Amino acid sequence: MNTTAAAAQANVTVATIRNWCRYGAVAAVKQAGRWIIDAASLAHRIAIGALKRPARKVEFTTDTMTAIGGNRWQKNGKDRVYINNWAEFAGIETTRYNTGNIASAYYQGERISNSQAGKLLSSIDKVWYDAADGKLHCRYGWSESRVAGRTELWAAVVDGIRNAIAAL
Structure with missing residues:
Protein backbone atom coordinates (compact mmCIF):
# COMPACT_ATOMS: atom_id res chain seq x y z
CA MET A 1 0.00 0.00 0.00
CA ARG A 53 -1.83 5.94 24.06
CA PRO A 54 -5.58 6.21 24.40
CA ALA A 55 -7.49 8.20 21.80
CA ARG A 56 -7.24 11.91 22.40
CA LYS A 57 -9.82 14.56 21.69
CA VAL A 58 -8.79 16.79 18.82
CA GLU A 59 -8.67 20.43 19.81
CA PHE A 60 -7.95 23.31 17.48
CA THR A 61 -5.69 25.71 19.38
CA THR A 62 -2.79 27.93 18.42
CA ASP A 63 -0.44 25.46 20.14
CA THR A 64 -1.71 22.42 18.22
CA MET A 65 -1.70 24.31 14.93
CA THR A 66 1.91 25.41 15.38
CA ALA A 67 2.85 21.88 16.50
CA ILE A 68 1.72 20.48 13.13
CA GLY A 69 3.73 23.06 11.22
CA GLY A 70 1.63 26.23 11.20
CA ASN A 71 3.11 29.73 11.37
CA ARG A 72 1.67 32.04 14.02
CA TRP A 73 0.91 35.61 13.02
CA GLN A 74 -0.19 38.35 15.41
CA LYS A 75 -0.90 41.86 14.21
CA ASN A 76 -3.55 44.57 14.54
CA GLY A 77 -5.42 42.63 17.21
CA LYS A 78 -5.57 39.45 15.09
CA ASP A 79 -4.07 36.16 16.19
CA ARG A 80 -3.85 33.54 13.44
CA VAL A 81 -1.89 30.45 12.57
CA TYR A 82 -1.35 30.02 8.83
CA ILE A 83 -1.10 26.46 7.51
CA ASN A 84 1.17 26.85 4.48
CA ASN A 85 1.55 23.11 3.86
CA TRP A 86 -2.21 22.50 3.55
CA ALA A 87 -1.72 20.46 0.37
CA GLU A 88 0.09 17.74 2.34
CA PHE A 89 -2.85 17.50 4.73
CA ALA A 90 -5.22 17.15 1.77
CA GLY A 91 -3.18 14.27 0.35
CA ILE A 92 -1.64 16.11 -2.61
CA GLU A 93 1.86 14.87 -3.44
CA THR A 94 3.86 16.50 -6.22
CA THR A 95 7.37 16.33 -7.54
CA ARG A 96 8.74 19.24 -9.50
CA TYR A 97 11.30 19.88 -12.20
CA ASN A 98 14.11 22.37 -11.52
CA THR A 99 12.02 24.96 -13.35
CA GLY A 100 9.28 24.64 -10.71
CA ASN A 101 6.80 22.94 -13.03
CA ILE A 102 5.00 19.86 -11.74
CA ALA A 103 6.71 16.64 -12.85
CA SER A 104 4.28 14.14 -11.30
CA ALA A 105 1.27 14.35 -9.02
CA TYR A 106 -0.87 12.18 -6.77
CA TYR A 107 -4.09 13.03 -4.96
CA GLN A 108 -4.87 10.74 -2.03
CA GLY A 109 -2.69 8.02 -3.53
CA GLU A 110 -4.16 8.18 -7.04
CA ARG A 111 -2.06 9.40 -9.96
CA ILE A 112 -3.49 12.59 -11.49
CA SER A 113 -2.45 14.77 -14.39
CA ASN A 114 -0.07 17.63 -13.78
CA SER A 115 -2.62 20.21 -14.96
CA GLN A 116 -5.25 18.86 -12.56
CA ALA A 117 -2.70 19.00 -9.76
CA GLY A 118 -2.06 22.64 -10.59
CA LYS A 119 -5.78 23.31 -10.49
CA LEU A 120 -6.12 21.54 -7.14
CA LEU A 121 -3.25 23.57 -5.71
CA SER A 122 -4.78 26.82 -6.93
CA SER A 123 -8.34 26.05 -5.82
CA ILE A 124 -7.45 26.96 -2.22
CA ASP A 125 -5.40 30.09 -1.72
CA LYS A 126 -4.87 30.25 2.06
CA VAL A 127 -5.67 28.16 5.13
CA TRP A 128 -5.55 29.59 8.64
CA TYR A 129 -6.75 29.05 12.18
CA ASP A 130 -8.24 32.12 13.83
CA ALA A 131 -7.70 32.19 17.61
CA ALA A 132 -10.57 34.68 18.05
CA ASP A 133 -13.28 32.25 16.92
CA GLY A 134 -11.36 28.96 17.31
CA LYS A 135 -12.09 27.81 13.74
CA LEU A 136 -10.21 26.87 10.61
CA HIS A 137 -10.76 29.14 7.62
CA CYS A 138 -9.78 29.10 3.99
CA ARG A 139 -9.80 31.51 1.11
CA TYR A 140 -10.69 29.77 -2.13
CA GLY A 141 -8.49 30.31 -5.15
CA TRP A 142 -9.40 30.97 -8.74
CA SER A 143 -9.66 27.50 -10.27
CA GLU A 144 -11.42 24.21 -9.70
CA SER A 145 -10.28 20.73 -10.64
CA ARG A 146 -12.24 17.86 -12.14
CA VAL A 147 -10.53 15.55 -9.65
CA ALA A 148 -12.06 17.20 -6.57
CA GLY A 149 -14.23 20.24 -6.05
CA ARG A 150 -13.29 23.03 -3.67
CA THR A 151 -15.55 21.82 -0.87
CA GLU A 152 -14.29 18.24 -1.19
CA LEU A 153 -10.69 19.46 -1.12
CA TRP A 154 -11.42 21.67 1.90
CA ALA A 155 -12.95 18.68 3.72
CA ALA A 156 -9.79 16.67 2.95
CA VAL A 157 -7.63 19.48 4.38
CA VAL A 158 -9.68 19.63 7.59
CA ASP A 159 -9.57 15.83 7.98
CA GLY A 160 -5.81 15.82 7.42
CA ILE A 161 -5.31 18.53 10.04
CA ARG A 162 -7.51 16.62 12.51
CA ASN A 163 -5.48 13.45 11.92
CA ALA A 164 -2.21 15.32 12.37
CA ILE A 165 -3.38 16.82 15.68
CA ALA A 166 -4.66 13.44 16.88
CA ALA A 167 -1.24 11.94 16.12
CA LEU A 168 0.57 14.47 18.34
Whole structure:
Protein backbone atom coordinates (compact mmCIF):
# COMPACT_ATOMS: atom_id res chain seq x y z
CA MET A 1 0.00 0.00 0.00
CA ASN A 2 1.15 3.59 -0.56
CA THR A 3 1.86 6.27 2.05
CA THR A 4 -1.49 8.04 1.68
CA ALA A 5 -3.53 4.87 2.18
CA ALA A 6 -1.32 3.86 5.11
CA ALA A 7 -1.73 7.30 6.71
CA ALA A 8 -5.51 7.07 6.42
CA GLN A 9 -5.53 3.57 7.90
CA ALA A 10 -3.19 4.50 10.77
CA ASN A 11 -4.90 7.86 11.36
CA VAL A 12 -1.57 9.72 11.10
CA THR A 13 -0.03 12.11 8.57
CA VAL A 14 1.76 11.00 5.43
CA ALA A 15 4.95 12.52 6.88
CA THR A 16 4.63 10.24 9.91
CA ILE A 17 4.28 7.20 7.65
CA ARG A 18 7.40 8.24 5.72
CA ASN A 19 9.30 8.59 9.00
CA TRP A 20 8.14 5.13 10.10
CA CYS A 21 9.39 3.74 6.79
CA ARG A 22 12.77 5.49 7.08
CA TYR A 23 13.35 4.34 10.67
CA GLY A 24 12.06 0.80 10.18
CA ALA A 25 8.96 1.09 12.37
CA VAL A 26 7.04 -0.54 9.51
CA ALA A 27 8.33 -2.90 6.84
CA ALA A 28 8.54 -0.94 3.60
CA VAL A 29 10.54 -0.76 0.39
CA LYS A 30 11.09 2.18 -1.87
CA GLN A 31 10.22 1.61 -5.52
CA ALA A 32 10.53 4.36 -8.11
CA GLY A 33 10.86 6.95 -5.35
CA ARG A 34 7.68 5.88 -3.51
CA TRP A 35 7.28 3.84 -0.35
CA ILE A 36 5.43 0.52 -0.63
CA ILE A 37 4.31 -0.49 2.88
CA ASP A 38 3.61 -4.01 4.12
CA ALA A 39 -0.01 -4.11 5.37
CA ALA A 40 0.67 -6.64 8.16
CA SER A 41 3.59 -4.59 9.48
CA LEU A 42 1.44 -1.45 9.45
CA ALA A 43 -1.37 -3.25 11.32
CA HIS A 44 1.16 -4.36 13.95
CA ARG A 45 2.49 -0.79 14.31
CA ILE A 46 -1.08 0.54 14.70
CA ALA A 47 -1.76 -2.07 17.41
CA ILE A 48 1.40 -1.02 19.26
CA GLY A 49 0.36 2.63 19.06
CA ALA A 50 -3.11 1.85 20.39
CA LEU A 51 -1.61 0.15 23.45
CA LYS A 52 0.62 3.09 24.30
CA ARG A 53 -1.83 5.94 24.06
CA PRO A 54 -5.58 6.21 24.40
CA ALA A 55 -7.49 8.20 21.80
CA ARG A 56 -7.24 11.91 22.40
CA LYS A 57 -9.82 14.56 21.69
CA VAL A 58 -8.79 16.79 18.82
CA GLU A 59 -8.67 20.43 19.81
CA PHE A 60 -7.95 23.31 17.48
CA THR A 61 -5.69 25.71 19.38
CA THR A 62 -2.79 27.93 18.42
CA ASP A 63 -0.44 25.46 20.14
CA THR A 64 -1.71 22.42 18.22
CA MET A 65 -1.70 24.31 14.93
CA THR A 66 1.91 25.41 15.38
CA ALA A 67 2.85 21.88 16.50
CA ILE A 68 1.72 20.48 13.13
CA GLY A 69 3.73 23.06 11.22
CA GLY A 70 1.63 26.23 11.20
CA ASN A 71 3.11 29.73 11.37
CA ARG A 72 1.67 32.04 14.02
CA TRP A 73 0.91 35.61 13.02
CA GLN A 74 -0.19 38.35 15.41
CA LYS A 75 -0.90 41.86 14.21
CA ASN A 76 -3.55 44.57 14.54
CA GLY A 77 -5.42 42.63 17.21
CA LYS A 78 -5.57 39.45 15.09
CA ASP A 79 -4.07 36.16 16.19
CA ARG A 80 -3.85 33.54 13.44
CA VAL A 81 -1.89 30.45 12.57
CA TYR A 82 -1.35 30.02 8.83
CA ILE A 83 -1.10 26.46 7.51
CA ASN A 84 1.17 26.85 4.48
CA ASN A 85 1.55 23.11 3.86
CA TRP A 86 -2.21 22.50 3.55
CA ALA A 87 -1.72 20.46 0.37
CA GLU A 88 0.09 17.74 2.34
CA PHE A 89 -2.85 17.50 4.73
CA ALA A 90 -5.22 17.15 1.77
CA GLY A 91 -3.18 14.27 0.35
CA ILE A 92 -1.64 16.11 -2.61
CA GLU A 93 1.86 14.87 -3.44
CA THR A 94 3.86 16.50 -6.22
CA THR A 95 7.37 16.33 -7.54
CA ARG A 96 8.74 19.24 -9.50
CA TYR A 97 11.30 19.88 -12.20
CA ASN A 98 14.11 22.37 -11.52
CA THR A 99 12.02 24.96 -13.35
CA GLY A 100 9.28 24.64 -10.71
CA ASN A 101 6.80 22.94 -13.03
CA ILE A 102 5.00 19.86 -11.74
CA ALA A 103 6.71 16.64 -12.85
CA SER A 104 4.28 14.14 -11.30
CA ALA A 105 1.27 14.35 -9.02
CA TYR A 106 -0.87 12.18 -6.77
CA TYR A 107 -4.09 13.03 -4.96
CA GLN A 108 -4.87 10.74 -2.03
CA GLY A 109 -2.69 8.02 -3.53
CA GLU A 110 -4.16 8.18 -7.04
CA ARG A 111 -2.06 9.40 -9.96
CA ILE A 112 -3.49 12.59 -11.49
CA SER A 113 -2.45 14.77 -14.39
CA ASN A 114 -0.07 17.63 -13.78
CA SER A 115 -2.62 20.21 -14.96
CA GLN A 116 -5.25 18.86 -12.56
CA ALA A 117 -2.70 19.00 -9.76
CA GLY A 118 -2.06 22.64 -10.59
CA LYS A 119 -5.78 23.31 -10.49
CA LEU A 120 -6.12 21.54 -7.14
CA LEU A 121 -3.25 23.57 -5.71
CA SER A 122 -4.78 26.82 -6.93
CA SER A 123 -8.34 26.05 -5.82
CA ILE A 124 -7.45 26.96 -2.22
CA ASP A 125 -5.40 30.09 -1.72
CA LYS A 126 -4.87 30.25 2.06
CA VAL A 127 -5.67 28.16 5.13
CA TRP A 128 -5.55 29.59 8.64
CA TYR A 129 -6.75 29.05 12.18
CA ASP A 130 -8.24 32.12 13.83
CA ALA A 131 -7.70 32.19 17.61
CA ALA A 132 -10.57 34.68 18.05
CA ASP A 133 -13.28 32.25 16.92
CA GLY A 134 -11.36 28.96 17.31
CA LYS A 135 -12.09 27.81 13.74
CA LEU A 136 -10.21 26.87 10.61
CA HIS A 137 -10.76 29.14 7.62
CA CYS A 138 -9.78 29.10 3.99
CA ARG A 139 -9.80 31.51 1.11
CA TYR A 140 -10.69 29.77 -2.13
CA GLY A 141 -8.49 30.31 -5.15
CA TRP A 142 -9.40 30.97 -8.74
CA SER A 143 -9.66 27.50 -10.27
CA GLU A 144 -11.42 24.21 -9.70
CA SER A 145 -10.28 20.73 -10.64
CA ARG A 146 -12.24 17.86 -12.14
CA VAL A 147 -10.53 15.55 -9.65
CA ALA A 148 -12.06 17.20 -6.57
CA GLY A 149 -14.23 20.24 -6.05
CA ARG A 150 -13.29 23.03 -3.67
CA THR A 151 -15.55 21.82 -0.87
CA GLU A 152 -14.29 18.24 -1.19
CA LEU A 153 -10.69 19.46 -1.12
CA TRP A 154 -11.42 21.67 1.90
CA ALA A 155 -12.95 18.68 3.72
CA ALA A 156 -9.79 16.67 2.95
CA VAL A 157 -7.63 19.48 4.38
CA VAL A 158 -9.68 19.63 7.59
CA ASP A 159 -9.57 15.83 7.98
CA GLY A 160 -5.81 15.82 7.42
CA ILE A 161 -5.31 18.53 10.04
CA ARG A 162 -7.51 16.62 12.51
CA ASN A 163 -5.48 13.45 11.92
CA ALA A 164 -2.21 15.32 12.37
CA ILE A 165 -3.38 16.82 15.68
CA ALA A 166 -4.66 13.44 16.88
CA ALA A 167 -1.24 11.94 16.12
CA LEU A 168 0.57 14.47 18.34
